[in-house]
Amino acid sequence: MTILVIAEHDNASIKAATLNTIAAASKIGGDIHVLVAGSNAQAAADAAAKIAGVSKVLLADAPQLADGLAENIDGTVLQIAKNYSHILAPATAYGKNIAPRIAAHLDVAQISDITAVDSADTFERPIYAGNAIATVQSSDAIKVITVRSTGFDPVAAEGGSALVEKIEASADAGISRFVSRELTKLDRPExxxxxxxxxxxxxxxxxxxxxxxxxxxxxxxxxxxxxxxxxxxxxxxxxxxxxxxxxxxxxxxxxxxxxxxxxxxxxxxxxxxxxxxxxxxxxxxxxxxxxxxxxxxxxxxxxxxxxxxxx
Missing domain, CATH: 3.40.50.1220 (TPP-binding domain)
Structure with missing residues (x-):
């Protein structure tokens, strides 16, 4: 059983929610591969290789992946999806943008916002604004999951020594384009x-x-x-x-x-x-x-x- 975690990153470093997602993957069991899809993202891939518990980092580096457009990342994931039993992404704006497209193209039911792993096919997720917990079992061959970061303690960002392997990025889907991004700059913690x-x-x-x-x-x-x-x-x-x-x-x-x-x-x-x-x-x-x-x-x-x- 091999698990793919789609890393959220800024092409230079790995975002914190990815560490929680890898923690969820470790509870499922099996080898954990991390996909870094970006442009000039070698630094992010190197950072991912140091994360505890990661056995391999896949680096898809191409201009059309620079801004994290879901349509292009989705295509890159689909090229390798058949190699994995589980595909995980953080339940952030980034992950929620990508995972549903992957699930739809694979014709599987996405399991959203999990907060616990009971077994390789059974997960817990909050419903009714967190007032109840649903236990969801999936029989899909490939399970597409988003992970609520607050449900899992992050793994260590240092201590691993995974191999970084370069893979082909999918061609530009041509159905969306990046226009602009406005970032809020804070002197305080995120x-x-x-x-x-x-x-x-x-x-x-x-x-x-x-x-x-x-x-x-x-x-x-x-x-x-x-x-x-x-x-x-x-x-x-x-x-x-x-x-x-x-x-x-x-x-x-x-x-x-x-x-x-x-x-x-x-x-x-x-x-x-x-x-x-x-x-x-x-x-x-x-x-x-x-x-x-x-x-x-x-x-x-x-x-x-x-x-x-x-x-």
Whole structure:
């Protein structure tokens, strides 16, 4: 049994979600091959070769793969798909863009967003905003799977010594083209990989209050900043701050929820955090049901006091 993991990368380094995906592959068992599809991506392939548990890295290097267009990566994967029992990709925007095309062309049912591996053909995935877990068994000859990164601890990025083998990239499909990409540059850790996250909700009242109250706390903790959907919809912060079922799924070591009531869709995105601290003036707020530590009080007083205590 041989497993193919489609690496998410920037042509120079491997993205963190790939390490979680390889961890899921290791639980299935068998040899693990990693596909790096890009342009001038030798550095990314070399980084993938160092990942613990990887036995081979396949490098498809061509100009038409430079920007990660799903139509071209899909074609490259299909050329080698018959060699694998499982094809895995991270359940990120990148993986979710590619995996369904592969599954459709192979005429198999995709298994999405898995959080546990029971056996080589049986997997667990959350449904109903994470309020229930479905156990899915597949009899497909090739299983196409996306992996929720928060469900698996990442493997070590160093320690491996896999062989890098170059393979042919598929020709440009010619049905899509890359136009532009706008990247958000942050001085803080990336939300999905941060170990500490400070999130704000509608209780903060305005975007000005959000920054005034939460930035000092995030600075003290070296944390990423997040938000509830209500805060995003109210225009306090941009969409890429949103944590929840319709935002980003996170599982940091510490999650501080400030002025967040705890709607189901928000809890689905952060309830796997190792330690959850909730600050809210409503003692009946649902967020306290999942919090390890809860503080009932006025956030405009409590948070500044907390910042002072942190020195």
């Amino acid at each position: 939300l999905t990989s941060a170990q500490i996250i400070v999130s704000g909700g509608r209780g903060l009242g305005s975007g000005e209050n959000y920054m005034k109250v939460l930035e000092p706390l995030a600075d003290k903790l070296g944390a990423a900043l997040g938000a509830s959907r209500a805060a995003v919809d109210a225009g306090f912060v941009p969409n890429d701050y949103q944590v929840g079922q319709t935002g980003k799924i996170v599982a940091p070591s510490l999650y501080v929820a400030v002025g967040i009531s705890g709607a189901i869709q928000h809890l689905a995105g952060m309830k796997d955090s190792k330690v959850i601290v909730a600050i809210n003036k409503d003692a009946e707020a649902p967020i306290f049901g999942v919090a390890d530590y809860g503080l009932v009080g006025d956030l405009f007083t409590v948070v500044p006091d907390l910042v002072k205590e942190l020195g």
